[in-house]
Amino acid sequence: NAGVMQNPRHLVRRRGQEARLRCSPMKGHSHVYWYRQLPEEGLKFMVYLQKENIIDESGMPKERFSAEFPKEGPSILRIQQVVRGDSAAYFCASSSDRGGGNQPQHFGDGTRLSIL
Amino acid sequence: EDQVTQSPEALRLQEGESSSLNCSYTVSGLRGLFWYRQDPGKGPEFLFTLYSAGEEKEKERLKATLTKKESFLHITAPKPEDSATYLCAVLPYNTDKLIFGTGTRLQVFP
Numbered sequence: 001n002a003g004v005m006q007n008p009r010h011l012v013r014r015r016g017q018e019a020r021l022r023c024s025p026m027k028g029h030s031h032v033y034w035y036r037q038l039p040e041e042g043l044k045f046m047v048y049l050q051k052e053n054i055i056d057e058s059g060m061p062k063e064r065f066s067a068e069f070p071k072e073g074p075s076i077l078r079i080q081q082v083v084r085g086d087s088a089a090y091f092c093a094s095s096s097d098r099g100g101g102n103q104p105q106h107f108g109d110g111t112r113l114s115i116l
Numbered sequence: 117e118d119q120v121t122q123s124p125e126a127l128r129l130q131e132g133e134s135s136s137l138n139c140s141y142t143v144s145g146l147r148g149l150f151w152y153r154q155d156p157g158k159g160p161e162f163l164f165t166l167y168s169a170g171e172e173k174e175k176e177r178l179k180a181t182l183t184k185k186e187s188f189l190h191i192t193a194p195k196p197e198d199s200a201t202y203l204c205a206v207l208p209y210n211t212d213k214l215i216f217g218t219g220t221r222l223q224v225f226p
Contacts, residue, residue, distance in 0.1 A: 004159070006159075031212075033212075033213065033214075035214075035216075040218075041218065042120075042203070042216040042217055042218040042219065043160070043203070043205075043214070043216040044216075045213035045214065045215070048212050048213060055212065056211070056212060056213060058213075059213065091159050091160070093214075098212055099147065099207055099211070099212030099213070100148075100150075100207065100212075100214070101147045101148050101207055104148075104150055104162045104165055105150075105162075105214060106162060107152075107159035107160045107161070107162075108159050109157070109158050109159040110158075110159050
């Protein structure tokens with residue numbers, strides 16, 4: 001399967017712990033996007049990255065959340081000191097061009113984060 | 117403000133009963149409109165991209181159309197395996213992020 005790979009699929013954390021979500025884009029894709037889906041709400045954009053660069057982080061909370069896409073390895077979305085409101089499904093997407101205008105963004109199956 | 121509204125929220129169809137899902141949008145400039153299918157516990161699966169008013173795309177029992185203000189996803193003679201949530205998203209010119217609607221949850225009964 002050459003699709004977008006996310007792990008773990010499910011992650012349980014206690015309040016105050018850190019959560020690390022990983023995303024490997026499709027082969028040949030250098031553009032990565034993170035979205036969050038809350039129950040009964042649509043997918044909301046969080047951050048857009050290219051290798052070693054954050055291009056747009058306008059949808060990401062300024063505190064506790066960070067993202068990276070290193071030269072080698074997967075993209076990481078990191079949430080520090082998690083709170084109950086962070087419980088959601090986090091989806092990663094990738095594309096071969098900027099924004100996916102010519103070739104669409106393809107999504108992984110998400111990480112479902114639960115905060116106890 | 118860029119916005120996407122989908123209707124209805126939920127739709128129940130008998131197998132073979134054709135219908136349409138609506139996606140209304142307001143966007144400063146449209147780079148593309150996208151339809152995705154999402155099954156429970158899965159990520160969105162890409163279906164179609166539409167770029168300009170009047171454009172149509174087809175795949176099996178699905179046909180997507182686009183006007184300057186809305187898009188329709190027509191489902192002809194649906195089968196139970198078409199049951200899913202269908203998501204509409206727009207990509208504005210001035211950004212690289214998709215703006216999603218909340219989806220239409222489709223259930224097709226045999």
